[in-house]
Amino acid sequence: xxxxxxxxxxxxxxxxxxxxxxxxxxxxxxxxxxxxxxxxxxxxxxxxxxxxxxxxxxxxxxxxxxxxxxxxxxxxxxxxxxxxxxxxxxxxxxxxxxxxxxxxxxxxxxxxxxxxxxxxxxxxxxxxxxxxxxxxxxxxxxxxxxxxxxxxxxxxxxxxxxxxxxxxxxxxxxxxxxxxxxxxxxxxxxxxxxxxxxxxxxxxxxxxxxxxxxxxxxxxxxxxxxxxxxxxxxxxxxxxxxxxxxxxxxxxxxxxxxxxxxxxxxxxxxxxxxxxxxxxxxxxxxxxxxxxxxxxxxxxxxxxxxxxxxxxxxxxxxxxxxxxxxxxxxxxxxxxxxxxxxxxxxxxxxxxxxxxxxxxxxxxxxxxxxxxxxxxxxxxxxxx
Amino acid sequence: xxxxxxxxxxxxxxxxxxxxxxxxxxxxxxxxxxxxxxxxxxxxxxxxxxxxxxxxxxxxxxxxxxxxxxxxxxxxxxxxxxxxxxxxxxxxxxxxxxxxxxxxxxxxxxxxxxxxxxxxxxxxxxxxxxxxxxxxxxxxxxxxxxxxxxxxxxxxxxxxxxxxxxxxxxxxxxxxxxxxxxxxxxxxxxxxxxxxxxxxxxxxxxxxxxxxxxxxxxxxxxxxxxxxxxxxxxxxxxxxxxxxxxxxxxxxxxxxxxxxxxxxxxxxxxxxxxxxxx
Numbered sequence: 001x002x003x004x005x006x007x008x009x010x011x012x013x014x015x016x017x018x019x020x021x022x023x024x025x026x027x028x029x030x031x032x033x034x035x036x037x038x039x040x041x042x043x044x045x046x047x048x049x050x051x052x053x054x055x056x057x058x059x060x061x062x063x064x065x066x067x068x069x070x071x072x073x074x075x076x077x078x079x080x081x082x083x084x085x086x087x088x089x090x091x092x093x094x095x096x097x098x099x100x101x102x103x104x105x106x107x108x109x110x111x112x113x114x115x116x117x118x119x120x121x122x123x124x125x126x127x128x129x130x131x132x133x134x135x136x137x138x139x140x141x142x143x144x145x146x147x148x149x150x151x152x153x154x155x156x157x158x159x160x161x162x163x164x165x166x167x168x169x170x171x172x173x174x175x176x177x178x179x180x181x182x183x184x185x186x187x188x189x190x191x192x193x194x195x196x197x198x199x200x201x202x203x204x205x206x207x208x209x210x211x212x213x214x215x216x217x218x219x220x221x222x223x224x225x226x227x228x229x230x231x232x233x234x235x236x237x238x239x240x241x242x243x244x245x246x247x248x249x250x251x252x253x254x255x256x257x258x259x260x261x262x263x264x265x266x267x268x269x270x271x272x273x274x275x276x277x278x279x280x281x282x283x284x285x286x287x288x289x290x291x292x293x294x295x296x297x298x299x300x301x302x303x304x305x306x307x308x309x310x311x312x313x314x315x316x317x318x319x320x321x322x323x324x325x326x327x328x329x330x331x332x333x334x335x336x337x338x339x340x341x342x343x344x345x346x347x348x349x350x351x352x353x354x355x356x357x358x359x360x361x362x363x364x365x366x367x368x369x370x371x372x373x374x375x376x377x378x379x380x381x382x383x384x
Numbered sequence: 385x386x387x388x389x390x391x392x393x394x395x396x397x398x399x400x401x402x403x404x405x406x407x408x409x410x411x412x413x414x415x416x417x418x419x420x421x422x423x424x425x426x427x428x429x430x431x432x433x434x435x436x437x438x439x440x441x442x443x444x445x446x447x448x449x450x451x452x453x454x455x456x457x458x459x460x461x462x463x464x465x466x467x468x469x470x471x472x473x474x475x476x477x478x479x480x481x482x483x484x485x486x487x488x489x490x491x492x493x494x495x496x497x498x499x500x501x502x503x504x505x506x507x508x509x510x511x512x513x514x515x516x517x518x519x520x521x522x523x524x525x526x527x528x529x530x531x532x533x534x535x536x537x538x539x540x541x542x543x544x545x546x547x548x549x550x551x552x553x554x555x556x557x558x559x560x561x562x563x564x565x566x567x568x569x570x571x572x573x574x575x576x577x578x579x580x581x582x583x584x585x586x587x588x589x590x591x592x593x594x595x596x597x598x599x600x601x602x603x604x605x606x607x608x609x610x611x612x613x614x615x616x617x618x619x620x621x622x623x624x625x626x627x628x629x630x631x632x633x634x635x636x637x638x639x640x641x642x643x644x645x646x647x648x649x650x651x652x653x654x655x656x657x658x659x660x661x662x
Contacts, residue, residue, distance in 0.1 A: 301417070301443065302443070303420065303421065303443055303445050305386075305445035305446060306396070306444070306446055306449065309396065310397075330420075330554070330555050331420070342418045342420075343417045346420050378402075378403070379402055379442055379443075379449060380441060380442065381413070381422055381423070381442070382417060382443055
């Protein structure tokens with residue numbers, strides 16, 4: 001059975017070009033970039049090229065790029081550094097719809113005595129900038145706002161929010177794990193101080209992340225030890241993955257218009273096809289202002305995990321914000337923050353595409369989803 | 385990804401007795417949309433108290449649908465009194481087990497069955513079966529009576545297990561302290577859990593259960609007296625073991641074999657097992 005992979009917000013396929021770029025560094029070119037000899041030095045140069053490509057994708061300077069192990073490490077480091085360098089400031093502002101990599105870290109710092117403001121969202125998942133303006137105070141150490149939401153795909157007005165923070169002299173971090181490569185931006189033209197990204201969301205392998213730290217922003221390392229990454233992150237460089245990250249960044253920059261146009265067209269075809277073919281479903285999130293690859297659809301009166309298992313039988317990979325899929329007993333924190341009614345929240349399914357998604361795949365899903373939902377609705381005691 | 389058994393997959397994809405029963409004379413309803421799962425169980429009970437037909441409608445995940453489906457298989461043909469002896473553990477075991485986070489699905493089946501039979505008996509309607517006791521979990525509407533029952537019938541030891549079985553404490557978490565108090569009281573008072581024979585074990589299930597009982601219940605007791613036991617073979621209902629350590633030389637080993645090993649295996653696995661020494 002063919003796998004139809006529509007779970008690209010969870011992880012993506014490693015691009016063939018990325019794999020090819022990495023292979024020499026898993027075989028012949030195993031030198032340590034820190035070594036004095038030519039054998040290691042050539043690897044060091046390749047790492048710097050990867051840094052340049054990554055910086056180019058973000059519209060940043062190479063020396064502003066720090067390679068980490070994952071998006072979560074980047075997030076942890078950003079928050080840690082902001083709090084350690086400004087011990088007199090005891091407040092953090094974030095949102096209720098962040099990824100756990102931010103939310104759980106903020107809750108940790110809350111237990112250490114910090115005050116954290118979690119900005120709410122409306123029914124479409126949009127932030128209220130007035131609420132944000134009211135919350136911004138000079139004793140705020142850090143604002144951390146995601147650039148795009150992983151579940152519903154909403155894009156947040158990070159450029160504007162970063163400006164507002166800068167006016168108050170407050171550091172601004174954005175978790176851009178879902179946004180990079182899907183929506184264009186240039187950090188050199190923004191007031192963003194720190195940004196996190198994760199390689200495996202843009203066709204690099206799992207195990208590589210990036211933290212952008214704007215030149216001039218004070219920094220404290222999270223991982224101490226050797227002098228690597230100019231003393232900002234100890235540990236021998238994960239060379240093959242850094243090379244992979246660089247190549248993935250180059251491809252993302254080259255493909256960003258495809259992503260915005262072709263992937264969005266397929267997503268829209270999928271979404272409108274499903275809305276037409278299946279009664280009683282709706283789209284979660286801010287449809288006018290979201291990632292080009294994400295569609296979060298709520299099917300009334302059916303349960304998400306049951307939908308996913310039936311799709312799985314058809315070779316279709318998706319994910320759900322239902323309670324049952326996570327092992328928790330409540331629907332996703334994002335859908336709850338949006339106030340999505342329970343009879344829809346439990347039946348929400350996230351379909352996330354990539355540049356490798358084809359029209360045939362999309363049409364296959366449109367053709368099979370109605371039966372899946374019909375079968376489950378026939379079983380359900382809730383018919384109206 | 386949940387590690388569901390083949391039985392769960394089968395019952396989910398091809399549920400037995402799905403749909404409402406138009407001639408039902410007993411209907412039990414538990415759960416709600418807000419809770420994320422709900423089960424409406426229909427029974428047709430004959431004049432001589434036999435469950436002739438059963439049907440169900442379920443909103444929920446694969447394990448909720450599978451629990452409902454297997455429950456209808458288990459009760460059709462049984463008398464009302466026999467059916468009432470079915471515990472949530474029986475439902476889970478009939479499915480070859482459920483992930484621990486999903487045990488509440490089996491509890492929902494048991495509660496729906498009770499609710500249906502209460503309605504048939506003309507006992508007061510019991511919305512969501514939360515009839516007795518004090519409300520502990522406000523998010524999911526779980527009472528202390530339900531929590532105590534789950535603790536007793538499933539030998540629960542931690543607050544997390546109580547949440548897995550009853551959902552109590554799974555949302556805001558405000559009631560976790562109260563659950564811990566109930567647990568503490570129960571664990572002090574708890575009598576030996578009553579164990580009943582389970583229906584229709586497959587060879588694999590029987591073998592696993594025998595190994596588990598020997599490892600967890602029998603060997604520790606023998607080891608306390610300097611003895612030991614190894615499972616040699618299982619041949620149908622014959623369990624062949626070898627006694628080691630001090631048991632090997634002990635004249636009372638025949639007594640041990642019969643009074644301890646066989647008794648515990650019969651209690652925990654199947655009532656008609658015969659234990660022999662290799």
